[in-house]
Amino acid sequence: MDIVFHSTPVLQIPKYLPNGQNSFVLLKGLQSSASVVLKKKTWFPRVRCLSLNNNIREDIGDGDDDVNPNGEGEPPAFQTLSAEITPVTDQFFVSDAKGDPDRPSEGFSSIEQALNAIRQGKFVIAVDDEDRENEGDLIMAASSVTTEAMGFMVKHGTGIVCVGMTEEDLERLKLPLMVPNNEEETLTTAFTVSVDAKFGTSTGVSAADRAVTVLALASSDSNPEDLQRPGHVFPVKYKNGGVLKRAGYTEASVDLVTLAGLRPVSVHSRVVVDDGSMACLTELQKFAMEYNLPIISIADLI
Known part of the structure; x- marks a missing residue:
């Protein structure tokens, strides 16, 4: 210790x-x-x-x-x-740039507030650096997803539902990268082939079907035969080392779920506004206040 x-x-x-x-x-x-x-x-x-x-x-x-x-x-x-x-869990240290875990960046919730929400099966909004994408994702533990939660995510997100997963789980489920040997790995998202759950779904596109697929990906008991490819849910490879190696939404979401003490599989989707464009920070903060969601800066995890 x-x-x-x-x-x-x-x-x-x-x-x-x-x-x-x-x-x-x-x-x-x-x-x-x-x-x-x-x-x-x-x-x-x-x-x-x-x-x-x-x-x-x-x-x-x-x-x-x-x-x-x-x-x-x-x-x-x-x-x-x-x-x-x-x-701490798995050697992650919760802090902001000043090293004080109780003082988040101005305008954001604390990491502990976000972890409590995730433990309760609720959403968290994570915002990246303004010099990167300056957008925000709805994040939840994949093991906590419900039809209602998936409906909320699809309604307020881009419609692309991502599931952050470790390399170990992806190998176990035989989910290869969509584009192998990506030279821009630090900047781009490491999508694998898309999937649907083979059992308990119909077309795979409904909120209920996608929730079943996410739960299948989150389960340690699932095997490759439980999934059909391609599908409507997009697993994404988590970079070992998390936000310390890549300050992306996949790494932030899996790190948060891990810190919350849950299985390291996350579900996340980019937040959009009514006209379909990506929500900026001001709009994300307004959205978080409207739905009483914690909103954190990925920088506070680093």
């Missing part, structure tokens, strides 16, 4: 953390970072000190010989330092 210190003063560090749980600790007012590793009930401190201009770095105690003098099972004392514990 690693505890990583960033910079800022809030709550006291709890005396113990459950063994095996990854957590991040935030400290305020410091130009330093540190980690503590619990191995066989012994705490091993690791500290990194930074100069004010961050040009000089010094690592202290990187080896396993730095046994905490407090003894077995006792975490190191931090004296007057105080901290806030932020749980």
